Amino acid sequence: MVKIFVITYSTYGHVNTVAESIVKGLEKGGVDVGRYQIAETLSDEILTKMHAAPKPDIPVLNPKNLPEADGYLFGFPTRYGTTPAQVKAFFDATGGLWTQQALAGKPAGFFFSTASQHGGQEVTVFTSLPILAHHGIIFVPLGYSNPHLFDNSEVIGGSAWGAGTIANGDGSRQPSEKELEIAVTQGERFAEVAKKLAA
Known part of the structure; x- marks a missing residue:
């Protein structure tokens, strides 16, 4: 069975909530799902002062284990677009995989969280595409596949x-039902593409 890793970094929990719906969509799409998070680089003291979620x-996920999957959906909040x-450090640790082109030809997509409607949801993905290009990973966008x-x-996050999702500057807004339905759609559509590429 095709194996997809859903890999997240989430400070306040919004991205992990969206990830749960991504996983539902992938499972509906008939693929096996591995659920992982990216290592934290901040100290517990700093996270406490930030009121970060547990x-x-x-x-x-250790980056060296990425070749075990047939595709990836990465979720993280934006930081100035x-x-x-933490996500940059994760990808910076994939140099050995890059030299071997161990991830080339595998599909990947992104999902995200911002504080506001205009907080950089699209540009966050756009600025992540060079990582995929250097690895030879195939970017799979969501498109307008959900009404x-x-x-x-x-206000509806996603594109x-x-x-x-839109979290508000203080993290008070949680993902809406419509945002979570969009995430399910992304999981389903990504599963379709991943299975075709793996065939």
């Missing part, structure tokens, strides 16, 4: 680039 009880330092992406009646 880390979920899921394993931390790019990846958080909620056409809905302008309320053609991937599922997403």
Whole structure:
């Protein structure tokens, strides 16, 4: 069975909530799912001062284990329109895989969280694409495959680039039902592509 890793970094828990719906979509799409998180680089003292959420009880992925999967969905919040330092450190540790092109030809996609509608959801993915290009990983966008992406009646995270949520600057807003439905769609669509590539 095709194996997909869902890999997240989440400070306040929003990305992990979206990931749960991503996993549901992948499972509906008929693939095996491995659920992992990226190692924290901040101290417990700093995280406490930030009022960060407790880390979920899921394993931390060692980058050297990435070749075990047939594809990847990465979820993380934006930091000024790019990846958080923790995610950058994770990818910086994949140099050995890059020299071997061990991940070339595998699909990957992204999902994300921002504080506001204009906090950089699309540009966060855009600035992550060079990582995929250097590894030869195939970017799989969500497209407009869920009708909620056409809905302008309320604040809805996500775009053609991937599922997403709006957290508010203080983290008070939780992912909406529509945002979670978009995430399920992304999981389903990604599973379809991953199975075709693996065939």
